[in-house]
Amino acid sequence: MRDIAEDVGVTVATASMALRAHPRISPQTRTKVTEAAVRLGYIYNRAAANLRQTRSSLIAVCLSDASNPVFNEFLIHVEAELRGQGRQVFLGIARDELTLQSQFLQTAMEQGVGGIVLIPVRGTTRAHLRPVWPDERAEPLVPTVLISRGLEGLNLPQVLNDDRRAGTMAAECLIAHGHQRIIWVGGGQDTSTARDRQAGAAQAIAQAGLPAMEVLHGPTLRRFGLDAAQAILKRSGPAGRPTAAICFSDLIAFGMVAGILRSGTTPAESLSVIGCDDMEEAELIHPPLTTIAVNKEGIGRLGAQHAITRPGASVVTRLPPRLILRATVGQVAG
Amino acid sequence: MRDIAEDVGVTVATASMALRAHPRISPQTRTKVTEAAVRLGYIYNRAAANLRQTRSSLIAVCLSDASNPVFNEFLIHVEAELRGQGRQVFLGIARDELTLQSQFLQTAMEQGVGGIVLIPVRGTTRAHLRPVWPDERAEPLVPTVLISRGLEGLNLPQVLNDDRRAGTMAAECLIAHGHQRIIWVGGGQDTSTARDRQAGAAQAIAQAGLPAMEVLHGPTLRRFGLDAAQAILKRSGPAGRPTAAICFSDLIAFGMVAGILRSGTTPAESLSVIGCDDMEEAELIHPPLTTIAVNKEGIGRLGAQHAITRPGASVVTRLPPRLILRATVGQVAG
DNA sequence: TGTCATAGGTCAATCGATTAAACAATGTTA
DNA sequence: TAACATTGTTTAATCGATTGACCTATGACA
Secondary structure (H helix, E strand, C coil), X not given: CXXXXXXXXXXXXXXXXXXXXXXXXXXXXXXXXXXXXXXHCCCCCXXXXXXXXXXXXXXXXXXXXXXXXXXXXXXXXXXXXXXXXXXXXXXXECCCCHHHHHHHHHHHHHHCXXXXXXXXXXXXXXHHHCCCCCCCCCCCCCCEEEECCCCCCCCCCEEEECHHHHHHHHHHHHHHCCCCCEEEECECCCCHHHHHHHHHHHHHHHHCCCCCCEEECECXXXXXXXXXXXXXXXXXXXXXXXXXXXXXXXXXXXXXXXXXXXXXXXXXXXXXXXXXXXXXXXXXXXXXXXXXXCCHHHHHHXXXXXXXXXXXXXXXXXXXXXXXXXXXXXXCCC | CHHHHHHHCCCHHHHHHHHCCCCCCCHHHHHHHHXXXXXXXXXXXXXXXXXXXXXXXXXXXXXXXXXXXXXHHHHHHHHHHHHHCCCXXXXXXXXXCHHHHHHHHHHHXXXXXXXXXXXXXXXXXXXXXXXXCCCCCCCCCCCEEEECCCCCCCCCCEEEECHHHHHHHHHHHHHHCCCCCEEEECECCCCHHHHHHHHHHHHHHHHCCCCCCEEECECCCHHHHHHHHHHHHHCCCHHHCCCEEEECCHHHHHHHHHHHHHCCCCHHHHCEEEEEECCHHHHHCCCCCEEEECCHHHHHHHHHHHHHCCCCCCCEEEECCEEEXXXXXXXXCC
């Protein structure tokens, strides 16, 4: 920048203002400055600018875990929105470890990010957010938003899927197809997503007057779904086992579908499967997966916006899910 | 930092040195300073430090396209290695657009990154790298490394899979199973990955004295594989069509497998399929996919290292692939 | 006792940009 | 013609940390 100024014969201040098209600068000098900038191959130092302005165009995005592709789908939309808003992504992957997450938040603050989009690791409490939120009584140091997974009693903006509703929709879909013995596969009690979806499903089943659903908690992995499906199908006779499964996540549903095929049958005829998320591949596996679609783009984009302009207090937004009927839920005979 | 200095009763310079455990500072003052730092909730401003030091711990990582999950698998390993080395990730997703890629490289330089890991968008030339490499005769402004996809004649460090070998291995596997009519599905001429894999396969087929393989180029999408499989199976009688397909990427292979199942048959009995990449789900679909495994961790980690410490001139590293025999390749009858 | 090394700090410049306030030149108004 | 706006630019402080040069006790040695 000094070079430019010298080249044109003005001061650095003028050059700075000229480059930012400040109204106080005459058009002539501005063009001269911009030309010189190009000619000299000038590279704007955003970090220096941020330092002076004590605000930053860098936004931290922390994924609890990248092994579940659905989080990458969120990431894509968050990144798109941020870029559209002239922000940059400072990425962290917490690998489901609370300490990694805290460390990342710490470096994010050190790097001077202007906002944070967080898919929290399971078990996250206020204490783990201390790097961004040292004083409980005040607001976080920078606009911070939780997406996809909620954290209760936290007074933080959150953008979530309406997971309770999603669970209900899944159960209702199965019930409408005549299923009476339904099993819940996957999840656990340690994320709001899993808790809410399960609670929603349980509620719908209770409301329909059906026996309480069996619950099989487990990790969000294809492998778990695959093993679960095979185990269920091994149980003696169709009378002794559920006819349909609600999977906490599509990832598990994919595994179940594969497991069912490996057992030599198909989902619709032996064990109906409904997933949740509507991941990209859901319609492209065989047979195509019936699932509850989560508005990943809506959540990602709104989350990104909230990380830029702090929304009022603790706004919890829940976007409605949508039922996608495909081929893995069959009508119960009789 | 000023607050700390005042609190302890030293100058800012001393505080700075104390926090970095400079030998000139006595243990006593150091502990006093560190204590004060904790007590006052001090947050290290890495950007300011980088500004002064004119070097940065931020490393740019640019993905050509996040819709192919294999790039996310690379990302995970790159991130892990960078974090291990005390660096941070500045992420960009180019959505397969050259302009987005150039824009990202520009912002990366503006942000003052210390290195760049790039999976280049198809069609990338030196001109598109100008933001990082303005002067052709000199080195890039910061250590820059290409991973996964190579760019010819570029005098840049590259860490790649040995794609030619991968293509050869795939073809040899099919040939060993008795296949004579083999079709190539996916890819094109615009990435080194696709070109090399295809060339490797073609070579193996020629060497075996078999008729040249049919080629069906197309986008790296499940959908393309699915449609391709159905189209191939619709051709009149087994005599008139290939008995095996080499897919440019697992993603396409997944689609083909689904398409074959939708046609009411299975890969091993009607159209053998071999993929390339060995994505996480390859072993968890039904039937499990035979594929050529790419050393994604090796490439990701080595790439990350090269972006930190510039390796000698233009080092092109090709990591060897590995054949993973699973269930989608069948023996040809007769 | 005078000289010198050493330990432990302080001073002040610096990285690259931004910005409030001061200033000079020109035009405008009473 | 004197007082005042207006326009375009410069001056100098600032963001937060780092660092080479300089300074001051204290103890060691001749």
